[in-house]
Amino acid sequence: MPLNHEAAERKAQELLREWLDGSLKAVKHPRSGNGPDLIVDMAAGAKLLVEVKATVASHTVAGAIQQVQLYAERVRGRVVPVVAVPFMTDFGKSLCAAAGVSWFDLSGNADIRAPGIRIYVEGKTNKFKRRGRPSTVFAPRSSRIVRVLLMSPTTPIAQRDLAEVAEVDDGFTSRVVAKLVEDNFIERAGDGRLLVRDPGLLLDAWREAYAFEKHTIAKGHITARSGNEALHHVSDALRASKVQHATTGLSAAWLLTKFAGFRLATFFLSKEPGEKLVNRIGFRTDDRGANIWLVVPNDDAVFVGAKDAEGIRCVHPLQAYIDLKAQPERATEAAAELRKRHLTWKS
Numbered sequence: 568m569p570l571n572h573e574a575a576e577r578k579a580q581e582l583l584r585e586w587l588d589g590s591l592k593a594v595k596h597p598r599s600g601n602g603p604d605l606i607v608d609m610a611a612g613a614k615l616l617v618e619v620k621a622t623v624a625s626h627t628v629a630g631a632i633q634q635v636q637l638y639a640e641r642v643r644g645r646v647v648p649v650v651a652v653p654f655m656t657d658f659g660k661s662l663c664a665a666a667g668v669s670w671f672d673l674s675g676n677a678d679i680r681a682p683g684i685r686i687y688v689e690g691k692t693n694k695f696k697r698r699g700r701p702s703t704v705f706a707p708r709s710s711r712i713v714r715v716l717l718m719s720p721t722t723p724i725a726q727r728d729l730a731e732v733a734e735v736d737d738g739f740t741s742r743v744v745a746k747l748v749e750d751n752f753i754e755r756a757g758d759g760r761l762l763v764r765d766p767g768l769l770l771d772a773w774r775e776a777y778a779f780e781k782h783t784i785a786k787g788h789i790t791a792r793s794g795n796e797a798l799h800h801v802s803d804a805l806r807a808s809k810v811q812h813a814t815t816g817l818s819a820a821w822l823l824t825k826f827a828g829f830r831l832a833t834f835f836l837s838k839e840p841g842e843k844l845v846n847r848i849g850f851r852t853d854d855r856g857a858n859i860w861l862v863v864p865n866d867d868a869v870f871v872g873a874k875d876a877e878g879i880r881c882v883h884p885l886q887a888y889i890d891l892k893a894q895p896e897r898a899t900e901a902a903a904e905l906r907k908r909h910l911t912w913k914s
Contacts (some may be wrong), residue, residue: 570621570653570673570695571621572619572620572621574621575619575620575621575651575653575673576604576605576619578673579604579605579617579619579651579671579673580594580605582671582673582675582677583605583607583615583617583671586677586679586686587607587609587684587686591607591608591609591610592608592609592610594606594607594608595607595608602616602638602641603616603617603618603634603635603638604617604618604619605617605619609681609682609683609684611681611682611683611684612644612645612682613644613645613646613647613681613682613683613684614642614644614645614646614647615646615647615649615669615679615681616635616638616639616642616646616647616648616649617635617649617650617651618631618634618635618638618648618649618650618651619651619652620650620651620652620653621653622652622653627652628650628652628655628656628658628659628662628663629662629765629768630751631650631652632648632650632662632663632666632668635648635649635650635668636648636666636668645682647669647679647680647681647682648668648669649668649669649670649671649679650663650668650669650670651670651671651672651673652670652672652673653672653673653674653693653694653695654672654673654674654676654693654694654695654696655670655671655672655676656775658771658772658775660678663678669681671686671688672691673694673695674691674692674693674694674695675688675691675694676688676689676690676691703776704743704746704747704750704752705772705773705776705777707781707865707866707868708735708739708866709743710773710777710866710868711733711734711735711866711868711871712729712733712735712740712743712744712747713747713769713773714733714868714871714872714885714886715729715732715733715871716729716747716753716761716763716769717763717766717769717770717773717885718871718872718883718885720762720763720766720769720912721762721763721766721912722762723756723758723760723761723762724760724761724762725759725760725761726740726741726744726759726760726761729744729761733868734868744761751764752764752765752768752769752772753769766912767912770885770888770889770910773889774888774889774892777889777892779889779890779892779893780893781865782835782862782863782864782865783839783862783863783865784860784861784862785840785850785852785860785861785862786852786853786854786857786859786860787850787851787852787853787857787859787860787861788850788851788853788856788857788858788859789801789848789849789850789851789858789859790849791858793830794817794818794821794828794829794830794831794832794858795821795829797832797858797859798814798818798821798832798879799878799879800848800849801832801834801848801859802814802834802878802879802880804844804847804848805834805836805844805848805880806880807847808843808844808847810836810837810838810840810844811836811837811838811870812834812835812836812837812880813834813835813869813870813873813880813881813882814832814833814834814835814879814880814881814882815833815834815835815862815869815881815882815886815887815890816831816833816860816887816890816891816893816894816898817829817830817831817832817833817891817894817896817897817898817901818831818832818833818834819833819881819882819886819887819890820887820891820898820901820902820904820905821901822876822877822879822881823876823881823884823887823905823908823909824901824904824905824908824909826900826901826904826905827896827897827900827901827904828897829896829897829901830858830896831857831858831859831860831894831895831896832858832859832860833859833860833862833890833894834859834860834861834862835862835863835864835869835870835882836861836862836863837863837867837870838863839863840861869882869886870882871883871886872885872886873886884905884909884910885910887905888902888905888906888909888910891905
């Protein structure tokens, strides 16, 4: 069930009192509006400054971290900044760890480090899942707009131009843009054009929400001595058959960085391969021993920005990066290298 802010604060206090017990002196609830939601005085003399949020979105966690760090700079003595959300995602945990900020969620998980105190709880399930289909700017059609923004994130763009490039109508674009502005992912310049506030955060949020398994995926095997040989063989077959395609994931990361070798080659295809094409490729369905994934995307926008690399059609680095989330082998390392080389923006 969803929470409002008042209910979230009550639940946060309840959990802190349960966990801290004898180590707790007092829980204060400042009403100034210019400070943390909760100040917890500890028996050892430290203070927990707690920023409570009623939603769990990545940008919300990032904003809460910035807020509580700012509060900590204003308070004298030993202070511990803490973020509380209904349920902390893995990405949210990584943001907190990078910032040196403690956290807990209202579902009962926690990672709080304070003088004389260590609270670590994991494995509790999300008690605040929304029912029905969630509204998100990262759904396949909506993410067309996110994709266009991230392809040139430091260049302001007019909303009408954004709609045209993303190939969606003006009304739909207006609704998605309004949500992106509300969520602090983008802002309007003085002339009304749109600009991404933090490209890295927007990319992280898109990757977190992205579900590769929503595409139609055929996993199989072809005879090849290496991933590179398999990549070229399938690419040649797809070109000869005049099927719109582009490689992604590990094989795309290799073409774009030459960083990590690969066994699995993945291709987006604009349509399901027929029997003739399957035979030409020599593709045999085999989940466990798969070295080829043939994927029909849930939106053709995956082909936007695709270019040839070494004679092979390759998706844009943005697409390769988010697709690596679902890949095996050295996908994590490949994603980090791809991001370092192709997805680091300077304003």
